[in-house]
Amino acid sequence: LNYMHCSWKRHVGEQLKQRDRVQRQAFEEIIHQYNRLLEKSDLQAVLSERYQSDKYDFQNRHDGSPGA
Amino acid sequence: MADDKDVLRDVWFGRIPTCFTLYQDEITEREAEPFYLLLPRVSYLTLVTDKVKKHFLKVMKAEDVEEIWFDFEGTPLKWHYPIGLLFDLHASNTALPWSITVHFKNFPERDLLHCPSNSVIEAHFMSSIKEADALKHKSQVINDMQKKDHKQLWMGLQNDKFDQFWAMNRKLMEYPTEEGGFRYIPFRIYLTMSDRPFIQKLFRPISPDGHTHTLGDLLKEVYPVAISNDDESKRYQVVIHGIEPLLETPLQWLSEHLSHPDNFLHISVIPAPSD
Numbered sequence: 001l002n003y004m005h006c007s008w009k010r011h012v013g014e015q016l017k018q019r020d021r022v023q024r025q026a027f028e029e030i031i032h033q034y035n036r037l038l039e040k041s042d043l044q045a046v047l048s049e050r051y052q053s054d055k056y057d058f059q060n061r062h063d064g065s066p067g068a
Numbered sequence: 069m070a071d072d073k074d075v076l077r078d079v080w081f082g083r084i085p086t087c088f089t090l091y092q093d094e095i096t097e098r099e100a101e102p103f104y105l106l107l108p109r110v111s112y113l114t115l116v117t118d119k120v121k122k123h124f125l126k127v128m129k130a131e132d133v134e135e136i137w138f139d140f141e142g143t144p145l146k147w148h149y150p151i152g153l154l155f156d157l158h159a160s161n162t163a164l165p166w167s168i169t170v171h172f173k174n175f176p177e178r179d180l181l182h183c184p185s186n187s188v189i190e191a192h193f194m195s196s197i198k199e200a201d202a203l204k205h206k207s208q209v210i211n212d213m214q215k216k217d218h219k220q221l222w223m224g225l226q227n228d229k230f231d232q233f234w235a236m237n238r239k240l241m242e243y244p245t246e247e248g249g250f251r252y253i254p255f256r257i258y259l260t261m262s263d264r265p266f267i268q269k270l271f272r273p274i275s276p277d278g279h280t281h282t283l284g285d286l287l288k289e290v291y292p293v294a295i296s297n298d299d300e301s302k303r304y305q306v307v308i309h310g311i312e313p314l315l316e317t318p319l320q321w322l323s324e325h326l327s328h329p330d331n332f333l334h335i336s337v338i339p340a341p342s343d
Contacts, residue, residue: 007314008313008314008318009075009317009321011313011317015312016079016309020081022164024082026085031104031105031106038123
């Protein structure tokens with residue numbers, strides 16, 4: 001069965017390529033970028049939480065020291 | 069043939085863009101961003117969503133978390149159906165990305181099977197392959213394989229290794245040349261508007277008088293409503309791996325090239341969109 005002479009086979013091949021253009025290729029890059037952004041914002045959340053707690057520790061130490 | 073190998077690769081590497089959001093009634097400590105993922109069509113939801121689970125667990129209290137499950141527009145998604153089938157059956161004509169809701173509570177016992185670990189998915193996957201080989205070769209090929217060969221099929225799927233999987237799977241796709249095909253074609257036809265989960269019957273790739281059976285022949289025999297007459301507009305779409313093969317496509321070739329890794333042809337019959 002020659003590929004070019006089987007219209008049903010060519011149809012399957014073309015449809016699969018078309019499907020991947022619409023469903024995979026159109027979204028691959030933007031999903032990758034979004035996930036990088038999500039990782040960064042998670043990191044930022046962790047860092048700002050740590051910053052907040054450090055600030056409290058610092059303030060508490062100073063407020064609690066008599067005669068300061 | 070190189071072209072046939074391309075079809076196998078395109079089927080294996082098919083992806084569906086998906087947006088996961090947490091169900092509104094779940095109690096969280098802070099707001100959860102949606103999570104986006106390209107889901108492999110040939111795999112299983114609970115096998116490829118570890119990252120999704122981890123992402124949403126960050127905003128949940130441990131005591132509010134039960135078994136994770138997913139729904140699409142209120143329909144619980146069966147993890148034991150391949151992902152591509154779930155999408156084709158429930159969501160093919162909706163806008164992309166596929167919008168899935170994540171739940172950690174109120175597991176729908178009547179609709180879904182529990183999935184406590186990946187070994188449950190493996191057992192389900194292997195039992196499908198065994199059922200398919202019983203139809204194709206009276207179980208001869210799968211029984212002649214060793215335990216490590218079975219493991220290779222599963223590890224190939226789990227780790228998305230096309231070559232590893234097909235090195236073993238090609239044995240399951242062989243048949244005696246003089247017979248022109250498998251004994252029976254492993255297929256399941258799914259209908260959206262039905263209480264039956266799917267239709268499955270014995271169907272041979274070659275007719276008694278030696279004609280090659282096509283996808284159209286199968287539908288005529290099993291679910292004739294799916295095929296429209298020339299004088300009426302199309303009522304149904306017959307979808308496999310997100311595409312509509314021509315009805316004259318030989319069933320044996322479809323079984324060899326458009327089956328899922330579980331060795332079944334999963335065929336969705338869905339209402340055609342009315343524009």
